Amino acid sequence: MTTAISVHDVTVHYGEVLALDHATLDIQAGRVCGLVGMNGSGKSTLFKTIMGLLRPDSGTVRVSGESPAKARKSGVVGYVPQSEDVDWAFPVTVRDVVMTGRYGHMGFTRHARKADHDAVDHALERVELTEYANRQIGQLSGGQKKRAFVARGIAQGATILLLDEPFAGVDKRSEATITRLLRELADDGATILVSTHDLHALPDLADEAVLLMRRVLMHGDPDEVLQPDNLALAFGLDVLNRGDN
Amino acid sequence: MNLIDFFLEPLSYDFMIRALATTLIASIVCAVLSCWLVLIGWSLMGDAVSHAVLPGVVLAYIVGAPFALGAVIFGFLAVALIGAVRDTSRVKEDAAIGIVFTTLFALGLVLISVTPSQTDLNHIIFGNLLGVSWADLTQVIILGAITFAILVTKRRDFTLYAFDPTHAHAIGLNPKVLGAALLGLLALTAVVALQAVGVILVVAMLIIPGATAYLLTDRFGRMLVIAPAISAACAVIGLYLSYYLDTASGGMVVLAQGAVFALVYLFSPRHGLIGTRVMSTRRRRALASAQ
Numbered sequence: 001m002t003t004a005i006s007v008h009d010v011t012v013h014y015g016e017v018l019a020l021d022h023a024t025l026d027i028q029a030g031r032v033c034g035l036v037g038m039n040g041s042g043k044s045t046l047f048k049t050i051m052g053l054l055r056p057d058s059g060t061v062r063v064s065g066e067s068p069a070k071a072r073k074s075g076v077v078g079y080v081p082q083s084e085d086v087d088w089a090f091p092v093t094v095r096d097v098v099m100t101g102r103y104g105h106m107g108f109t110r111h112a113r114k115a116d117h118d119a120v121d122h123a124l125e126r127v128e129l130t131e132y133a134n135r136q137i138g139q140l141s142g143g144q145k146k147r148a149f150v151a152r153g154i155a156q157g158a159t160i161l162l163l164d165e166p167f168a169g170v171d172k173r174s175e176a177t178i179t180r181l182l183r184e185l186a187d188d189g190a191t192i193l194v195s196t197h198d199l200h201a202l203p204d205l206a207d208e209a210v211l212l213m214r215r216v217l218m219h220g221d222p223d224e225v226l227q228p229d230n231l232a233l234a235f236g237l238d239v240l241n242r243g244d245n
Numbered sequence: 246m247n248l249i250d251f252f253l254e255p256l257s258y259d260f261m262i263r264a265l266a267t268t269l270i271a272s273i274v275c276a277v278l279s280c281w282l283v284l285i286g287w288s289l290m291g292d293a294v295s296h297a298v299l300p301g302v303v304l305a306y307i308v309g310a311p312f313a314l315g316a317v318i319f320g321f322l323a324v325a326l327i328g329a330v331r332d333t334s335r336v337k338e339d340a341a342i343g344i345v346f347t348t349l350f351a352l353g354l355v356l357i358s359v360t361p362s363q364t365d366l367n368h369i370i371f372g373n374l375l376g377v378s379w380a381d382l383t384q385v386i387i388l389g390a391i392t393f394a395i396l397v398t399k400r401r402d403f404t405l406y407a408f409d410p411t412h413a414h415a416i417g418l419n420p421k422v423l424g425a426a427l428l429g430l431l432a433l434t435a436v437v438a439l440q441a442v443g444v445i446l447v448v449a450m451l452i453i454p455g456a457t458a459y460l461l462t463d464r465f466g467r468m469l470v471i472a473p474a475i476s477a478a479c480a481v482i483g484l485y486l487s488y489y490l491d492t493a494s495g496g497m498v499v500l501a502q503g504a505v506f507a508l509v510y511l512f513s514p515r516h517g518l519i520g521t522r523v524m525s526t527r528r529r530r531a532l533a534s535a536q
Binding site: 051 | 284398401402404407408409414416417418459467468
């Protein structure tokens with residue numbers, strides 16, 4: 001098995017604020033990994049570091065064995081943004097959005113050729129959005145929106161997918177659909193890193209889970225990582241509401 | 246007077262031909278750029294840059310350099326200063342924009358007041374469509390063509406930048422370069438348009454056509470056609486009205502754009518005020534009758 005994402009001893013500061021503190025993490029190819037931690041635990045920072053948006057103060061990041069800058073050029077990493085970060089009124093169709101996954105493969109003017117159209121058709125089919133291809137992106141349900149962005153990653157040919165809170169604002173049935181889709185992609189060899197607050201969904205979805213609190217507190221089997229005592233470490237409180245609150 | 250005379254009579258004057266060519270080019274280039282500005286949320290930035298180019302243009306006049314050079318330098322200077330004030334003080338972005346562009350604009354006014362010149366530099370502020378020389382028109386054509394060509398050939402990258410800069414970065418594009426390119430083109434466009442409507446009204450041409458098209462369609466590709474078409478039509482209507490009514494030509498062009506926006510705002514089938522009301526009433530009736 002090969003290592004898809006390797007984060008070694010990475011420290012990142014935003015000015016005075018410490019966002020990642022000697023974080024170390026290896027994820028093998030073809031695995032689904034859930035990233036758990038409270039707000040400010042460094043989840044977004046970790047994503048940005050893997051995508052090469054942030055350069056760490058110290059430590060090394062390897063994506064498919066390459067530096068993030070190199071991996072970026074070959075389009076290895078696909079990204080599914082949080083809902084709040086997307087302008088859903090933007091005048092683009094689902095097909096337009098998926099087509100942007102192909103831009104790295106296209107020429108100067110990003111003119112789509114047959115191979116690009118085929119890749120987009122295939123990606124839309126894969127996420128079962130073919131009949132919605134010509135809808136404006138905001139006219140999809142919460143779960144369909146997520147699948148549209150997953151399709152963009154598929155069209156891109158990404159072998160690593162990063163998903164930021166994919167289950168926020170998504171109903172249970174769509175959650176199950178997305179979970180099944182991500183599992184299938186992983187079975188085909190994709191590596192998937194999902195940050196989520198939805199701890200109940202994790203055991204079905206993930207092969208492994210990471211507990212992040214600026215450092216990697218724990219990394220292992222989801223059932224084990226999600227033990228209440230471990231979560232208390234990361235969240236500083238009883239997240240499963242066993243106690244008086 | 247018949248309709249043909251109505252359109253042809255003004256064109257018997259050379260200055261009207263130059264005026265018409267200038268407004269058409271300015272309105273089309275501005276309208277194309279405005280599609281991205283309204284979607285990124287850069288309307289205020291357009292306002293700021295178009296005003297802030299004034300001292301650059303005046304300084305370029307003084308030293309005999311091309312206006313475009315001075316405009317681009319001061320356009321970027323304004324953006325850099327706005328970023329610096331926003332990031333290094335507790336002042337928020339809208340205030341930073343307000344402080345920087347008005348100060349630079351004031352600097353331009355002061356420079357104009359101390360610069361002796363045969364041509365009235367006040368025309369830069371209010372525009373002087375009817376006084377456009379052949380040299381001015383040549384500059385408008387060249388700058389307009391360059392800006393238009395870059396915007397159209399790289400339109401897909403700019404749209405991706407506007408929609409999802411993180412993804413643009415993830416697939417190896419450089420969002421910072423794309424953003425800077427848009428700002429540079431904004432400064433160039435301001436130079437093109439200030440010939441037509443003056444520094445003060447440039448911002449109208451940089452916002453209204455894109456906003457109008459955005460109310461009419463859910464496809465960015467169509468916005469890129471609708472915005473310049475509306476803008477060009479308004480340029481012609483405004484110019485002819487100003488000719489026959491003997492009013493300020495730049496002001497008339499912008500008034501025409503504002504009037505068309507108002508009509509679209511009210512009557513656009515999908516995103517207009519009345520259209521959406523009618524649709525929601527219909528939906529309610531359909532629901533009521535289904536029950």
